[in-house]
Amino acid sequence: MVDLESEVPRLPPSYRFRDLLLGDQNLLNDDRVQVEFYANESTFKETLKLFFIKNQRSSLRIQVFDFSLKVLSCILYMCRVLTDDPSKGHASMKTKSLLFLQQVSVAVICLFETVLLTYLSYKGNIWEQIIRLTFILEMVNTVPFLLTVMWLPLRNLFIPVFLNCWLAKHALENMINDLHRAIQRTQSAIFNQVLILISTLFCLIFTCICGIQHLERAGKNLTLFDSWYFCVVTFSTVGYGDVTPNVWPSKLLVIIMISVALVVLPIQFEQLAYLWMERQKSGGNYSRHRAQTEKHVVLCVSSLKIDLLMDFLNEFYAHPGLQDYYVIILCPTEMDPQVRRVLQIPLWSQRVIYLQGSALKDQDLIRAKLDNAEACFILSSRCEVDRTAADHQTILRAWAVKDFAPKCPIYVQILKPENKFHVKFADHVVCEEEFKYAMLALNCICPATSTLITLLVHTSQGLEGQQSPEHWHRTYGKCSGNEVYNIAMRDSVFFSEYMGKSFTYTSFKSHKKYGVCLIGVCREDSKSILLNPGPQFRMSPNDTCFYINITKEEYSTFKTQRERMVSRPRLPVPSVIASMGTVAIDLQDAGCKPHCGPTLCLPPEDFKGNSRRPSISPVLEVPDTSSLHTGDLYSDQSEDENLPSDEDVSTEDYVKGYSPNLPYIGSSPTLCHLLKEKVPYCCLRLEGGCQHNNFEDAKVYSFKNKLIIVSAETAGNGLYNFIVPLRASYRLKKELNPIVLLLDNQAIHAKDHNYCILTNYT
Numbered sequence: 001m002v003d004l005e006s007e008v009p010r011l012p013p014s015y016r017f018r019d020l021l022l023g024d025q026n027l028l029n030d031d032r033v034q035v036e037f038y039a040n041e042s043t044f045k046e047t048l049k050l051f052f053i054k055n056q057r058s059s060l061r062i063q064v065f066d067f068s069l070k071v072l073s074c075i076l077y078m079c080r081v082l083t084d085d086p087s088k089g090h091a092s093m094k095t096k097s098l099l100f101l102q103q104v105s106v107a108v109i110c111l112f113e114t115v116l117l118t119y120l121s122y123k124g125n126i127w128e129q130i131i132r133l134t135f136i137l138e139m140v141n142t143v144p145f146l147l148t149v150m151w152l153p154l155r156n157l158f159i160p161v162f163l164n165c166w167l168a169k170h171a172l173e174n175m176i177n178d179l180h181r182a183i184q185r186t187q188s189a190i191f192n193q194v195l196i197l198i199s200t201l202f203c204l205i206f207t208c209i210c211g212i213q214h215l216e217r218a219g220k221n222l223t224l225f226d227s228w229y230f231c232v233v234t235f236s237t238v239g240y241g242d243v244t245p246n247v248w249p250s251k252l253l254v255i256i257m258i259s260v261a262l263v264v265l266p267i268q269f270e271q272l273a274y275l276w277m278e279r280q281k282s283g284g285n286y287s288r289h290r291a292q293t294e295k296h297v298v299l300c301v302s303s304l305k306i307d308l309l310m311d312f313l314n315e316f317y318a319h320p321g322l323q324d325y326y327v328i329i330l331c332p333t334e335m336d337p338q339v340r341r342v343l344q345i346p347l348w349s350q351r352v353i354y355l356q357g358s359a360l361k362d363q364d365l366i367r368a369k370l371d372n373a374e375a376c377f378i379l380s381s382r383c384e385v386d387r388t389a390a391d392h393q394t395i396l397r398a399w400a401v402k403d404f405a406p407k408c409p410i411y412v413q414i415l416k417p418e419n420k421f422h423v424k425f426a427d428h429v430v431c432e433e434e435f436k437y438a439m440l441a442l443n444c445i446c447p448a449t450s451t452l453i454t455l456l457v458h459t460s461q462g463l464e465g466q467q468s469p470e471h472w473h474r475t476y477g478k479c480s481g482n483e484v485y486n487i488a489m490r491d492s493v494f495f496s497e498y499m500g501k502s503f504t505y506t507s508f509k510s511h512k513k514y515g516v517c518l519i520g521v522c523r524e525d526s527k528s529i530l531l532n533p534g535p536q537f538r539m540s541p542n543d544t545c546f547y548i549n550i551t552k553e554e555y556s557t558f559k560t561q562r563e564r565m566v567s568r569p570r571l572p573v574p575s576v577i578a579s580m581g582t583v584a585i586d587l588q589d590a591g592c593k594p595h596c597g598p599t600l601c602l603p604p605e606d607f608k609g610n611s612r613r614p615s616i617s618p619v620l621e622v623p624d625t626s627s628l629h630t631g632d633l634y635s636d637q638s639e640d641e642n643l644p645s646d647e648d649v650s651t652e653d654y655v656k657g658y659s660p661n662l663p664y665i666g667s668s669p670t671l672c673h674l675l676k677e678k679v680p681y682c683c684l685r686l687e688g689g690c691q692h693n694n695f696e697d698a699k700v701y702s703f704k705n706k707l708i709i710v711s712a713e714t715a716g717n718g719l720y721n722f723i724v725p726l727r728a729s730y731r732l733k734k735e736l737n738p739i740v741l742l743l744d745n746q747a748i749h750a751k752d753h754n755y756c757i758l759t760n761y762t
Contacts (some may be wrong), residue, residue, distance in 0.1 A: 049120045056178055063175040066113060070168035073106050073141070074206075077161040081213065081224060100148075103161065107145035114138040134170055137163055158217070162210035169199040190275050197268040204264070205231055208257045215250040235261065286328055286353060291369035296326035298368050298376045300359040300397050302390065304331045306338040308381060313348065318459035326351055328368045332358045359397040365404045375409045376401050382432070384415065391419040398423045418663065418717045433718035441725035444708050444737065455480045462550060484519070485552045490541040494518075494553055503537040510547075514558075520546040653677075654736075656729045663717040671729040673736060686740065703738045711742040 051058045080099045118129045129135060144159045176195065213227040222230075222243070230243040234254065245251045286296070299312065309329075316322055335343075335354055343352055357364030359378070370376060378397050384390040391414055398412050402425055410426040417434040439450040462481025465473035489495050494514050498506040507518040520531040524542040549556075655676055658669040682690035689696055698707060710722065723739060 045120065048116070052117060052120055060175065060178040062113075063171055063178055066110075067168055067171040067175055069106055069110055069113075070164040070171060073103065073110070073161050073164045074168070076103050076106065077210070078224065080158075081210075104145045104149060107142040110138060111142040111146070114142070134167060137167055141167075158214060160211070160214060162207060162214070165203045165206050169203050172199060190272070193268070193272045193275050197265075197272060200264060200268060204257060204261055205235065208235075208253070211253045211257075212245060212250050215247060215253060216245060220246055234258070285367045286355065286369045288369060288372075290326075291372040294326055295324065295374050296328055296369070296372075298328045298330055298370050298373045300330050300376060300378045300401065301381070302331070302393050303333050303381055304329060304336060304339055305381060305383075306336065306342060308379065309339055309342065312377070312379070313352065315459050317351075325374065326353060328373070329354045330357055330359055330364060330368050332356065360400045362404060365401070370401065370408060371405045373405070373408055375411060376405070377411045377413075379413045380415055380432075387415040387433075388419075391415050395419060395422045398426060402426075416716070416718065417721065433716070434721045437718045437720075437722035438725060440710075441722045444726060445731075455482060456484055456548065459483070481550050482548050483550075484546055484548055486522075486544050486546045487553055489539060489543045489545050492545060492553060493558060494547065495539070495545050496541075499539055499541050501539055502535045503533050503539060504535040506539050507532075515549075516553075517548040518545055519548060522546070654733055663720040670724045672724060672727040673729060673731070673733060674727075698738075698740060701738070705735070705737045707740050708737045709740045709742055713744045715741055715743055 052062055053059055076099060080096075080103070083095055083099065114135065118135065122129060141159065141161050141164050144157065148157065173192075173196065176192065208231045209224065209227045212230065213222050213224055216222040216227070226243050230245075233240055233243070235258075245254060290296075297316075301308065313327065316325075316327065329352065331354070334356060339354075343349060343354060355364070355368055357367060359365060365371075378394055378401065380390045380394050394412060394414060398410060401408065401410055409428075410423075411428045412423045412426040412430070414420050414423065414429060414431045415433055417431045420429055420431055420434075423429055439453065442449040458480070460477075460480045462478045464480055465477030468474055468477075487494075489499065494510050494516050495506055495518065498509060501509075503518070503521060510516055510518055520529045521533060521537065521539070522529045522544040523540070524544075529546060530537070653676055654673045656671060657674050658671060659674065662669065680690070680692060683692050686698055687696070695701055708726065710719070712719070719741070726737065726739065
C-alpha cells in the first residue's frame with residue numbers, strides 16, 4: 001500500500017497564512033507562477049472588437065458614421081444624375097471629376113469598414129460572412145469604383161450606388177439598438193416596427209425611382225422627377241399612362257418592385273397591428289408629464305374582478321377631494337371582458353387607466369410612475385382559494401413597492417392575521433379575517449353591529465329599496481345613507497352651543513334637537529380620535545367632532561319649530577340606532593313631562609330595586625365628579641364588584657389577566673377573563689367523554705347561558721379575534737357565554753398553538 005504522506009511534500013514552516021497572502025521575501029527558490037486572466041482581451045483583434053462591436057457607446061458612433069456614409073453616397077449619386085441631365089447640357093469636367101473623387105473616397109472608406117467588421121465578426125466560417133446580403137451589396141457599390149480608378153474609360157459608368165439606401169436602413173436599425181443599449185432603456189417595439197415600416201417604404205420608392213431612371217438611360221432617358229412621378233402614380237394604383245418605361249429591364253424592375261411591395265408591406269402592417277393590439281392589452285405607459293402635473297394613485301392586484309373594481313372606484317371617488325385623481329390599475333393578467341366594458345364608460349374611461357404588468361418588476365412600476373403616485377393600494381381578491389398563497393403574493397408586492405418608492409404611502413389588504421407582521425412597514429394594513437371575526441363577536445354581544453358598521457363604511461345615497469312595498473326595506477335603504485362626518489366644534493351649528501359641556505350631554509342634546517349622533521372627538525393637539533370619551537370629557541371650541549348623519553352639516557338646512565308647523569315637511573329619517581334612541585328618549589320624556597317640566601328627571605324609585613337597569617340614564621351638563629370613576633381604561637374594575645348578582649360559584653374559577661399565548665406576531669394582548677388552570681385537551685372535545693368526565697354532548701353541561709356556536713373549516717388564528725371580545729374583562733362574569741367550535745377538519749391537537757389559546761379561555 002502506497003504511503004501518501006511520504007509522496008506529498010509538506011509546506012515549509014515559514015509558509016503561514018500571512019506568507020501565502022503577502023508573500024515570503026526570504027525564499028529565493030520560489031516556484032510559484034503568476035497567472036494573468038483575460039489575456040485574450042489584450043490582443044489587437046480583441047481591442048478592435050471591443051471598440052467596434054462590444055462597447056455600446058463606441059459602437060453607436062461607428063453606426064452613426066456608417067449611416068452617414070450611406071446617405072452621403074446616395075446624395076452624391078443623385079447629384080451626379082442631375083448634373084448629367086441631357087436637358088441641361090453636359091456638366092463641366094471639373095464638376096464630374098469632383099463628384100467622381102468624392103464617390104471613390106466614400107466607396108473606399110465603406111469597403112475598408114466592411115472588410116474590417118467582417119474580419120472582427122469572423123468565427124471560423126468565412127462563407128457565412130460572404131453570402132450575407134449586406135456584404136454583397138457593399139461589394140456591388142464599392143468594388144466597381146476601384147476598377148474605374150485603374151481604367152479611366154469606366155469613369156462614365158453609372159454604378160447603382162442608390163442600393164446603399166438598404167444598407168442605410170440596416171445601419172439605422174443597428175444605430176437605434178445601440179442607442180437604447182447605451183442609455184440602458186428598453187425601446188418600444190411599436191417604435192421599432194414603425195421605423196422599419198417607414199424605412200422599408202422609403203427604400204422601395206427610392207430604389208424604384210433611381211432604378212427606373214438608371215435603366216431608362218438606354219431609352220427615353222427619364223429625369224429623376226419623371227421617374228418619381230411615375231412611381232407615385234404606379235404605387236397609388238392611379239396609372240395615368242403618360243409616363244411609361246420603354247426598355248424591358250426597366251419594365252422588369254417595375255414588376256419586381258410591385259411584387260416585393262405586395263409581399264413586404266402587408267407583413268410589416270400586420271406586425272405593426274399585432275404590436276398595437278398587444279400594447280392595447282397591456283395598457284401602454286402612464287405619461288411622465290401627466291404624472292408630474294396630475295395626481296394619481298396605483299392599484300396593485302393579482303387578478304381584477306368586476307366586484308372588486310366597482311367597490312374600490314365607488315368608495316374612492318365618493319370623497320369630494322378625490323374627484324381629480326387618476327387611478328392606475330397594475331394587474332399581471334389580461335383585462336376581463338366585464339372590466340373592459342366598465343372602463344369604457346365615460347365616467348371611468350377618463351379617470352381609470354389599466355396597465356398589464358406586475359408590481360414585482362421595476363419596469364412595470366416605472367410604467368405606472370409609482371414614484372410620483374400619491375398612494376399605492378395593494379388588494380387581494382375576496383374569493384381566493386389558497387388565502388395563504390394570496391397573502392404571500394401580497395407581501396412580495398408590498399416589499400417591491402416599498403423598495404421602489406419608499407416615500408409612497410402604502411395601503412395593504414391581508415387575508416390572514418398571522419401575515420400582518422410581514423407588512424408592518426405599510427402605512428395602513430387591513431386584515432380581512434381579523435376584522436370579520438371581530439365583527440362576528442360584536443354581533444354576539446350587540447346584534448346588528450356588523451350591519452351598522454357595514455352601512456357606515458359603505459357609501460350610499462340612501463336610495464336603495466325605495467321602490468319596495470315593504471316598509472322596512474325603504475327604512476333600511478334610507479338609513480344606509482348615513483355616513484361618518486367631521487366638523488370643528490366652533491364652526492358647527494349642531495354642537496357649538498354645547499361648548500364647555502360634557503361629551504355625554506352634548507351627544508344627548510344634539511341628537512334630540514337635530515337627530516345627529518355624536519360618536520367621537522379629536523383634540524386639536526392630538527391625532528387620536530376618542531370614541532365616546534364619557535361624561536368626564538369637556539367639549540372645547542377647537543375640538544373636531546365626529547358624528548353620524550345622512551349628509552354633512554354644510555349641506556343641511558335648519559328650520560325652527562314654527563317653520564315646521566307651517567310647512568310640515570317630512571321629517572328626515574336618522575340612522576337605525578339613532579332612531580331607536582329617539583324613541584326611548586321620547587317615551588321617557590313623555591313619562592316625566594308632567595312632573596319634571598322640559599328637563600330630564602331621574603327614573604322612579606321602584607326602578608332601583610329592579611334587577612333590570614334603565615336604558616336611559618340621566619344626563620348632566622357638568623359631570624358629577626363624586627360619582628365618576630377615574631376613567632382608567634386599563635383598570636381592573638367591572639360591574640361585578642359594584643352590583644349584587646346571583647353569580648354561580650363556578651365564576652370564582654375565572655381570573656383577569658393577559659393570555660400567556662398569542663396566536664401570531666403582532667396581535668396585541670387584551671385584558672380578559674381567564675381560567676385559573678388550563679383545561680386538558682381531552683376535555684375540549686364534546687363528542688365523547690374522557691377520564692375527567694363522562695359528558696358526551698353540550699346539554700349535559702347544563703350551561704346557564706346560551707351557547708355561541710362557531711362553524712368553521714379549521715381552528716385558524718383568526719378565532720383569537722372572535723374569542724377575545726367575548727371574554728373581555730369589561731364583561732360581567734355572569735354574562736360570559738360558552739363558545740363551541742364546530743369544525744369540518746380536526747385541526748386542533750395537543751401540540752397545536754391554537755390549543756394553548758383555547759385552554760386559557762374555555
